[in-house]
Amino acid sequence: MTDYLSVVKAPKKVKLSALVNLEYCMELQFLGTGAGMPSRERNVTSIALNLPERPVSWLFDCGEGTQHQILRTTIKPGRIEKIFITHLHGDHIFGLPGFLTSRSMNDSKGPLTLYGPPGIRSFVETTLSLSGSWVSFPMEIVEISAGTVYDDEFYRVIAGPMNHPVECYGYRIEQKDKPGALDAGRLAADGVPRGPWFHDIKQGRQVVLDDGRLINGWDYVLPGTKGKTLTIFGDTSPGNAALTLAKGADLMVHEATLEAAMEQKANSRGHSSTVQAAEVARQAGARRLIITHLSSRYQRADCPRLLAECRTIFPATELAQDFSLFSL
Template sequence: MELIFLGTGAGVPSKNRNVTSIAISMLNERNAIWLFDCGEGTQHQILRSSIRLSKLEKIFITHLHGDHIFGLPGLLSSRSFQGGETELTVYGPTGIAAFIENSLELSGSHLTYPLQVIEVEPGEIFRDNQWQVVCDELDHGISSFGYRLVEADKPGTLDAARLKQEGVPAGPLYQELKQGKKVTLPDGRMIDGEAFIGPKQKGRIIAIFGDTRPQENERALAENADIVVHEATFEASKEEMAKEYMHSTTTDAAKLAQIAGAKHLILTHISSRYDKEASLQLCDEAREVFPNTDIAEDFASFTI
């Protein structure tokens, strides 16, 4: 599973950073791509990546500011021309349905696939046998959400070496034992698969935040996350400006990762005032509080 940053800038695009969009490639796990936010130009960024629109399964919108949604109508329309036939679900704050409906209707766009739009409230918004997604409101002046993705635990590994020592012949029996079943061997012995399966593998946790000032709701979303993706629009010395514009600083994001017990912090939504060299200084600021911090660049990818 891979986290791919398609846009990492704040407010307006710059030469080095497009506006916000983040993809999670789950091709090995569910043959799908999930997208978080869709700023203007996102489909152009996708053309420069390995992502295929036909694999897009879900889009999660954090809030309705233009730098997070202006690319959505074009992307939805283009998916029809790029082989998209399977259902696509868009999640977002109240108003996202009207934005999509009006944009498509006024532009005369016709989709060749089923589109479902779900306007979210705090709490669980999706669950299947692989993932649970919950969201909660942030503090950004308009309705803005953070999303927490929790992967289901995976079954433990079958101890094939120990089975061999017990004289269990390799073959179809191993598959049944891996499912925890009891099987009878040719020699009459009964073997319980549960006794040969290791502990469950803990599922991964990913927290992706929309624009926000620091607030209490964030901690639960980021709790014990393998990766936290958080905006860091401003440097630490501009704390008052960040509060005024309802954004976060580098150290705000780092403190959240620290108190939440996260493993890895990735900073994004970087103001265009910071060039590439200054962006590295932003990362250093955050690392003083939370050492395992990276700052995202457009097209950067991180294995989850």
């Protein structure tokens, strides 16, 4: 568990592959945890998700200064393959032009896909054009709506609408179950020889061996690993859509811009209080909650009080600082 009272330091430089080969574990690193504008202790919003299946990262939002924060981590810009933008407010997107051009100047060739609400294409293309900038790598821009925005053999990403003054989305990242390995001991004990039929056995299919025996593949497959579900919300005041997106999540990241006593002010601007974030986690049946996007009015000394407000409703709450690292 991250200690919110400790002095936050950037992790030691280690190979990214050392981070992503830990069992079947995703890692979530907060690059910016402040709301609206940067402060001495917090940069504006950006979160990196490190994936275990391959040495790449995904970014969720890219506020001003995100590339500076990345320099203090083990994350490599050339290995960021996807960026998911929640909405077009400046504290969530003003770091994009700088990050994209720096990635090009570093001669990164890996493709990058950018997802975001309608208008994200115009923002990126206009800022690059007016500044005489360009990208040297393949880049695809996908303007999203509610529903599945990405799906492959490992992950499904679903976008859901948030309550905010501008079009805004949260993302549900579903890690698909990892199939179990072949039970080598049982295969050997039953005299099943090695061969191309191992592929069919691992898929649970029936296989006829050379000696005429018919075997059931599932009898020789060890239990698989259940995938995790993570939800990362954009800015939002409470609403039913958030409950749907976060239902049963292993980990939920939710903004908590203001304390409970300032709930009305938070809601009037499309934000949530500490207690409201915790209530969403409780009602959604989430297992863990991380609060972020804290107003610049709060200093480190305020964190225990803000966290305590959440824990009165949802005990399994943690508070993110810049560079906090969580495993899932």
